[in-house]
Amino acid sequence: MSIDSNPDWWRQAAVYQIYPRSFADGNGDGIGDLVGIVSRVPYLAELGIDAVWLSPFYPSALADGGYDVDDYCDVDPRIGTLAQFDQLVAVLHGAGIRVIVDIVPNHSGSGHRWFQEALAAPPGSAARARYIFRDGLGPDRAQPPSDWLATFGGPAWEPVGDGQFYLHMFDPAQPDWNWDNPEVRAEFRRVLRFWADRGVDGFRVDVANLLAKDLSADPLPSARELSQIAAGPDHPFADRDEVHDIYADWRQVFDSYDPPRTAVAEAWVDDPARRARYASPAGLGQAFNFDLLLAGFDAAQFRQVIEANLALAAAAGSSSTWVLSNHDVIRHASRYGLPDAPDEASRRELWRRWLLGGGREPGEDTAAGLARATAATLLIMALPGSVYLYQGEELGLREVADLPDAARQDPTFRRSPGVDVGRDGARVPLPWTADGPSFGFGAGPAHLPQSAWFAGHAAAVEAADPDSTLNLYRRALATRRSLLRRADVSRAELVWEDSPAGALHFRRGPWRCLVNFAAEAGLALPAGDLVVWSAAGDGGRQLPPGAAAWVVG
Ligand code: GLC
Ligand code: CA
Numbered sequence: 001m002s003i004d005s006n007p008d009w010w011r012q013a014a015v016y017q018i019y020p021r022s023f024a025d026g027n028g029d030g031i032g033d034l035v036g037i038v039s040r041v042p043y044l045a046e047l048g049i050d051a052v053w054l055s056p057f058y059p060s061a062l063a064d065g066g067y068d069v070d071d072y073c074d075v076d077p078r079i080g081t082l083a084q085f086d087q088l089v090a091v092l093h094g095a096g097i098r099v100i101v102d103i104v105p106n107h108s109g110s111g112h113r114w115f116q117e118a119l120a121a122p123p124g125s126a127a128r129a130r131y132i133f134r135d136g137l138g139p140d141r142a143q144p145p146s147d148w149l150a151t152f153g154g155p156a157w158e159p160v161g162d163g164q165f166y167l168h169m170f171d172p173a174q175p176d177w178n179w180d181n182p183e184v185r186a187e188f189r190r191v192l193r194f195w196a197d198r199g200v201d202g203f204r205v206d207v208a209n210l211l212a213k214d215l216s217a218d219p220l221p222s223a224r225e226l227s228q229i230a231a232g233p234d235h236p237f238a239d240r241d242e243v244h245d246i247y248a249d250w251r252q253v254f255d256s257y258d259p260p261r262t263a264v265a266e267a268w269v270d271d272p273a274r275r276a277r278y279a280s281p282a283g284l285g286q287a288f289n290f291d292l293l294l295a296g297f298d299a300a301q302f303r304q305v306i307e308a309n310l311a312l313a314a315a316a317g318s319s320s321t322w323v324l325s326n327h328d329v330i331r332h333a334s335r336y337g338l339p340d341a342p343d344e345a346s347r348r349e350l351w352r353r354w355l356l357g358g359g360r361e362p363g364e365d366t367a368a369g370l371a372r373a374t375a376a377t378l379l380i381m382a383l384p385g386s387v388y389l390y391q392g393e394e395l396g397l398r399e400v401a402d403l404p405d406a407a408r409q410d411p412t413f414r415r416s417p418g419v420d421v422g423r424d425g426a427r428v429p430l431p432w433t434a435d436g437p438s439f440g441f442g443a444g445p446a447h448l449p450q451s452a453w454f455a456g457h458a459a460a461v462e463a464a465d466p467d468s469t470l471n472l473y474r475r476a477l478a479t480r481r482s483l484l485r486r487a488d489v490s491r492a493e494l495v496w497e498d499s500p501a502g503a504l505h506f507r508r509g510p511w512r513c514l515v516n517f518a519a520e521a522g523l524a525l526p527a528g529d530l531v532v533w534s535a536a537g538d539g540g541r542q543l544p545p546g547a548a549a550w551v552v553g
Helices: 034-039 041-047 082-094 113-120 182-197 243-255 272-279 299-316 344-356 366-382 411-415 452-457 459-463 469-484
Strands: 014-018 051-054 098-103 133-135 157-159 164-167 202-205 262-265 321-323 386-390 494-496 503-508 511-516 529-533 547-552
Touching: 014 469, 034 041, 034 082, 041 082, 041 469, 082 098, 098 182, 182 243, 243 262, 243 272, 272 299, 299 494, 299 503, 321 366, 366 386, 366 469, 366 503, 366 511, 366 547, 452 459, 459 469, 469 529, 469 547
Parallel strands: 014 051, 014 386, 051 098, 098 202, 202 262, 321 386
Antiparallel strands: 133 164, 157 164, 494 503, 503 511, 511 547, 529 547
């Protein structure tokens, strides 16, 4: 098999996110690498995904897991070489799997040569104009230009010792680019071409909503005032309208290739109509819908999110994305094993406290969590649109909530002491075998410690068990792929069928998906072939709570 030339491949794709440092370690130094990924391409092919998205593998000081990029056109020597990257693309394409790379355009790493030049150059220089430098306030210019806080905690302005400060929305090692600067714009067009020329099929665009900034107000609004300004044209940096000029420009680059390169925006934008603008065909073309990351395992919430996002994607001329886990959130097998909370804010608060306490309180119902997680996965795989799967979810991995503090790497942990432990628990290297120094991840210990229970989730263990999560994912992805080839499925609209409270039932032509979220009496399955089922046995065609099934007929 190899990839075809269908320009619309992304609309219904199953995309698998690889966090390269934690996927497979080819040389035993504890860090995942490109050679490791190449060795696992047969596994990816057997899983049945259409594309992989590689989180950053570029040279980086790893101040933020590689989202601090020091050189956008190279591979970190700990992860591999450009020649190995080319080989990886060739092997993936040979297996019929497309490649999406992560572009981080809001900020570079502080080791980027242009940032180093800026630090060495005087205030007001052309080198400083590529980033966002401002004079400090007060008689000796020792006060930051505003009291804004960075996402990972601490101030958003960092002094450089000559009366100026630079802006960083994330870690101090992630200086924000100045997108008003034509050199920055030209540089990113070059970066996109560099990877597109190497055969990359698409781009995931990191924090796509923060690039355009207007910091001309004098004085700048205080943090308190800032929190009152809605994201959009009046906000100094969140979701400003001009950000779409950047993506219109990128679209010309994408469309100069055959087939056109695709892109998906990571844009945490609350207003759904404004979020849809990132998915415009004249811009990036698709945008992440993260609504399910924050929803409870609840029929009404899922239905609302599904209806809203299908409508938005249709209005934007795009297709929706469905995501239950990624490298920034608690794995969904754990989220669904914790008690639910009444709304998004209290849910987040519960998760934060749970991680802070090392995962002890409240207790996690691991069996229910995994059952609900796989049911939710079957549901999103049956929806129109593309699904983004995060490495390890197909093994039923849960969050590692009890990492020792000394092992933590996420900058959030040190920059928000006692408040937020960070995201390392979703980034622990994968178990491939039940034994070995890092459960087959590599020949030595892994860069983040794996839990003892990883042994039971190892890919080799799961592959041998017909009822494992891995084999459920394989069956579901294979079935999905063959159903999507049928015209009576691919042309059909989603239709909701009646279902009891606590359950959902929809169909696309003959393909029905039923999910029992909470109906204790069970959910009776309709006539037809039971093609995929997430619970053990067939239960006499009664779907228990926390289970999903696909029926065709
Ligand atoms: C995105 C990434 C996250 C990173 C942040 C800053 O949200 O997904 O991992 O920390 O951007 O680049
Ligand atoms: Ca390695």
